[in-house]
Amino acid sequence: MNVCGGHERSISAAGLRSALPHEVELIAGPGCPVCVCPEEDVHQAIQLALHEPITLAAFGDMLRVPVNVPKTEARSLEQARAAGADVRPVASPLDAVRLAKAQPSRSVVFFAAGFETTTAPIAAMLAEGAPQNLSVLLSGRRTWPAVAMLLESSNPGFDALIAPGHVSTVMGPEEWSFVVEQHGLPAAIAGFTSESLLAAMYSTLRQLVEERPMLDNCYPEVVKPGGNATARRQLERVTEVVDASWRGIGVIPRSGFALRGHYAAHDARRRFPSYEDPSRKRAGQMPPGCDCARVVLGRIYPNECVLYGRACTPRSPVGPCMVSDEGACRIWWAGDIRARVTTAANC
Ligand code: SF4
Numbered sequence: 140m141n142v143c144g145g146h147e148r149s150i151s152a153a154g155l156r157s158a159l160p161h162e163v164e165l166i167a168g169p170g171c172p173v174c175v176c177p178e179e180d181v182h183q184a185i186q187l188a189l190h191e192p193i194t195l196a197a198f199g200d201m202l203r204v205p206v207n208v209p210k211t212e213a214r215s216l217e218q219a220r221a222a223g224a225d226v227r228p229v230a231s232p233l234d235a236v237r238l239a240k241a242q243p244s245r246s247v248v249f250f251a252a253g254f255e256t257t258t259a260p261i262a263a264m265l266a267e268g269a270p271q272n273l274s275v276l277l278s279g280r281r282t283w284p285a286v287a288m289l290l291e292s293s294n295p296g297f298d299a300l301i302a303p304g305h306v307s308t309v310m311g312p313e314e315w316s317f318v319v320e321q322h323g324l325p326a327a328i329a330g331f332t333s334e335s336l337l338a339a340m341y342s343t344l345r346q347l348v349e350e351r352p353m354l355d356n357c358y359p360e361v362v363k364p365g366g367n368a369t370a371r372r373q374l375e376r377v378t379e380v381v382d383a384s385w386r387g388i389g390v391i392p393r394s395g396f397a398l399r400g401h402y403a404a405h406d407a408r409r410r411f412p413s414y415e416d417p418s419r420k421r422a423g424q425m426p427p428g429c430d431c432a433r434v435v436l437g438r439i440y441p442n443e444c445v446l447y448g449r450a451c452t453p454r455s456p457v458g459p460c461m462v463s464d465e466g467a468c469r470i471w472w473a474g475d476i477r478a479r480v481t482t483a484a485n486c
Contacts, residue, residue, distance in 0.1 A: 140296070140437050142286055143170040143303035144465020145331050151474035153333040155340075163344065166297055166437040167470075169285040172278075173200050173463035174435055175385040176252040178424055179416060180278045182206045184250040185213055186414045187276070187407070188224035194242065195219075196235045197250040199228035200463040203456060207426055216250075232264040239273035248407045252278040256305045258396045259370040262377035265402050276407035279396030280383060282306050283314050288391050289436065290322045296437050299325040299343035301336070304358040309374075311366030312356050319352045330358035377402055386459065387424045387432025429458035434467050440480070441468040447479050448472070 141147060147167045150156055156165050169175060181204050188195035195216065202216045213219040220226035229235050235249040247270075251261050258279035265275070282303060289295045302315040307328045318326040325346030329339035338357040346352050356362055365371075374396070383395020398406040408415065425431050429451070430444035441447055441460065451457035453469055460466035 140166045140168040140289075140299075141170065141301040141303075141329075142168040142282060143301075143305070144463070144467075144470070145305065146170065146301060146303065146329060146336065147467055147470050148464070149331050149333065149336060151470050151476075153336075155333060155336060159340075163340075165340075167434075167441075167467040168289070168297070168437040169282070169385070169388075169435050170303065171435065171460065171463050171465040171467065172253045172257065172280055173198070173204060174431060174459040174466050175280060175285075175388065176201070176204070176278045176459070177384040177386050178206050179384070180250075180252070180276070181216075182208070182416065183414045184248075184276055185216055185219045185224075186416075187248055187411055188216060188219045188226050189213060189222065190414070191246070191248075191411060193246040193248050194225045194227060194238060195248050195250060196227050196229045196238055198252070199230070200465075201250065201252060202226065202228055203462045204459045205426060205456065205462075232260050235273060236264060236269060239270040243270065243272055245272065247273050248276055248411075249273065250276040250278070250407075252280075254280055254282050254303075254306055255309050255374070258378065259309050259367070259374050262373040263370065265377045265398070265405055266373045269405055271404070274405045274407040274410050275398065277378075277396060277398055279378065280385065281380070281394050281396070283317070284391050284394035285385065285388070286315075287317065288388075288394075290318065290324070295322075297324075299347055300327075301339045301343065302326055302328045302354075304328055304330045304335070304362060307356075307358070307362040307366070309367050309370050311364060311371075312354060312362050313364070314366075316354050319354050323352055325352045325355075327355040327357050328362055330361065385435075387435060425459075426457050431458035431460040431466075431468070434460050441471040442476055442479050444468070445479070448477055449479070 239247040325343040327339035327342040342355040378396040460468040
């Protein structure tokens with residue numbers, strides 16, 4: 140299993156899956172932060188944008204993520220913008236800072252969903268001093284607890300892990316040693332080239348064959364012991380680890396980042412608490428018929444969803460996995476996998 144949208148994109152673009160012998164399956168696991176961003180957070184961002192005199196900034200692929208509301212209401216940030224809300228796509232926390240500085244008398248809310256690699260720059264932005272009119276609606280997630288949750292389940296669904304290179308660059312390779320030490324599974328950290336991914340596949344397969352599981356770093360030019368000390372320090376200073384909800388999956392203990400009280404002035408959850416709607420946590424995590432939850436967990440391949448390529452395409456996405464560049468459904472569609480398949484598990 141790989142747990143990184145960037146890995147899945149590289150694997151798909153290079154056709155690595157089709158080059159593997161049929162005994163070896165390569166499964167995309169929880170590697171798309173936009174896909175797992177809880178529906179209630181997206182809904183909160185939409186409501187904020189619609190009802191407050193603010194500018195709402197978000198990463199571009201978040202704008203089309205749908206929520207489960209009647210068709211008469213705005214179902215995405217893109218639809219909120221069409222209804223008159225000031226919603227702007229940004230590519231980085233620096234863009235959000237520029238936006239806030241360009242309009243100092245207006246409140247800017249940066250809706251930021253991402254893993255450690257996204258949360259660390261946001262922490263740096265706040266640690267170094269963000270504009271007063273900038274607040275963050277943070278939906279930050281830690282990657283390893285989702286893998287731990289799978290491994291602790293009765294059916295993990297994989298025999299070896301290809302660990303994410305970018306997350307390991309920030310947090311250190313040690314984050315993944317539990318896969319070997321607690322679960323006895325092979326693991327290898329990969330970069331984003333075919334060579335690095337193939338090296339990680341070779342390493343894990345060899346570990347399996349030789350029954351000698353270990354954590355192999357196949358991205359040593361970037362991933363160093365201990366990770367990025369500065370980034371980790373800023374994460375620690377600005378955020379605290381909390382239990383967090385993953386869309387379609389539920390709450391995973393200690394899998395989220397929340398801003399510490401010291402940064403309350405920049406915390407949109409504290410500044411605009413009335414838009415938090417706890418009832419949405421029960422409102423249905425994925426749109427009806429959408430199998431994103433099982434895709435994210437690697438339980439099925441994207442083209443096993445009954446809506447894949449029919450009701451759901453990038454032009455008309457039903458679930459978040461077809462929206463984001465890191466979503467497995469979109470990656471598979473972009474990789475020209477057009478056929479839908481039905482396996483016994485999906486009948
Ligand atoms: S094909 Fe569409 S509806 Fe099906 S799992 Fe993927 S995103 Fe969800």
